[in-house]
Amino acid sequence: MTYTPAGTPRSFDRSDTMQSRLHHLVPGGAHTYSRGADQYPEHMAPILVGGSGARVWDVDGNSFVEYGMGLRSVTLGHGYRPVVDAVSAAIANGTNFSRPTELELQAAEDFLELVPGADMVKFAKNGSDTTTAAVRLARAVTGRTVVAVCDQPFFSVDDWFIGTTPMNAGIPTEQVSSTVRFQFNDLESLSRVLALHRVACVVLEAATATAEPAPGFLEGVRRLCDSHGALLIFDEMITGFRWSEHGAQSVYGVRPDLSCWGKAMGNGFPVAALAGRREFMELGGLRTDEDRVFLLSTTHGPETGALAAFRAVVRAYADEDPIGRMERAGRRLADGVTAAAEELGLGKYFQVSGRPSCLLFVTRGPDLERSQEYRTLFLQEILSHGVLAQSFVTSAAHTDADIDLTIEATRSALKVYRRAIDSGSVSGYLRGRPVAPALRTSAYPRRID
CATH class of the missing domain: 3.40.640.10 (Type I PLP-dependent aspartate aminotransferase-like (Major domain))
Incomplete structure (x- = not known):
């Protein structure tokens, strides 16, 4: 897959159309609530077609560095060959x-x-x-x-x-x-x-x-x-x-x-x-x-495929150092993002926290309270710069190039964030409604008409 260069304008038209079809067929439009479109900026919820390592691409041809990695289920990278080969060999003999x-x-x-x-x-x-x-x-x-x-x-x-x-x-x-x-x-x-x-x-x-x-x-x-x-x-x-x-x-x-x-x-x-x-x-x-x-x-x-995958994961952890690699990538990312926030005077408003292999980011509004509106603005901007991230949870497949792209995408996103903080509102910067908690009593405030 050819990756979309950083800074290239991204269209989400096909993803948006498919998301509408999903809402018609699948309650919530996704099979996991935390994967729902209401967890992303409106009309910017990519429908994915594949991935390799720490990169994924969508139906519109956009590519992204991904974090969260399958709700933290992927530590070795998408399409990690020894796991794929072990599964293929196992299921060839029945599942x-x-x-x-x-x-x-x-x-x-x-x-x-x-x-x-x-x-x-x-x-x-x-x-x-x-x-x-x-x-x-x-x-x-x-x-x-x-x-x-x-x-x-x-x-x-x-x-x-x-x-x-x-x-x-x-x-x-x-x-x-x-x-x-x-x-x-x-x-x-x-x-x-x-x-x-x-x-x-x-x-x-x-x-x-x-x-x-x-x-x-x-x-x-x-x-x-x-x-x-x-x-x-x-x-x-x-x-x-x-x-x-x-x-x-x-x-x-x-x-x-x-x-x-x-x-x-x-x-x-x-x-x-x-x-x-x-x-x-x-x-x-x-x-x-x-x-x-x-x-x-x-x-x-x-079922044989999943058990074969587990055994291949065990071998990878014995032969390699995936946790060390996740933690090194996470520390490098946290340091770079924190430096970018400090450069823009946003150290109190945007913070990275957590274990290096399981990083989260915190978004705060002008009152320094946690803000869904400012979180959505940040997500909107990093998506526009090629990063898909509800969190900054890394994998062993995140390379220095992936981390560098993410730091630069974050710096670009935080420049917009800075302007919104200075104006006291996301109005004029955020396109669409803010994200909402995945587990909430009603579909409001992201009800689909």
Whole structure:
């Protein structure tokens, strides 16, 4: 594919037409809410046709350096050849059978060698299924129903969690009345929850892009779970293969009872995993005298293509240093973008934050409050300069040239941002309505007529 030179005017006409057709056929116009057109400037939501490395191109012939990389699921780059070759070889011999395959054993062995804190693993297709299975298992183990979840953005599409969000239509109140919250890095808030409720499990990400665990926090969570008889569940969807291929549990030295994995473990291929201590996981098997737990049972969970992708990812992490490359690219990007913002006197208004392999950017208006209007203006301008970025999450495929283009695109975008800040409004600069939160009660303010 020939890449569009920086500064070349971009048309989104074909993408806009296709997006309209998608809205007619697919609720929300996308199969993931965070991929929706309402997350991008109006009439500038590219419909993609392919990618290579850290570059993607759309139906209008535009090319972009992409960040976010498949909602953080791609760490090795789009079309990474060893993964593609492994998948091609596997599916040539069939994809789905009536009995387990040798590949399932090999993939399980690979996973458990990577994650020494786990004794058993079961594969699935998406992270929500694994977190819900973990909750179900914890409830069976403890005989309790209350789930304590950390005040972090997302754990599952299932009722027990999504009913706690603004987008909770159709979910009975009783389905979520047993889900309670505590605050990250606040042991006292968790202690209060555990004292007030008979909690089956505590669910959290050990770290996020912008929040490292305070010294002693995770150890304290482990102690509180043990003293109150609750299971500890780590959500490793993002941290796994981005913090470490061994998971955040290895980085911070705290072993959970259960952990849930997905995203980058297949470099974009659909594979997820529930892993945990043998005494709990066996309740979903045939070596128990207890009542059996319906843990995970999916037609496509052991599909050969995704498991082959996972094994190829494991080999890549053993032979290369993708996390080091992601972090180096992220540090270089953060330094360059921060310098550009400072040059334009925007250091208080536009900031890059987070772990180098999982960077976010923050947009603020003239009042220094976070602003969707100014975020949309920034997205509009960097799209115009060849960067597709809801975040600055890197991959191992981001080259120095990709980072240089992004820094220059950001500098150009921030010049417009500076003028909008000086005028006190995005009026006259922003074309169309601002983006809106992906999970919200109504289609307003980005309702499609």
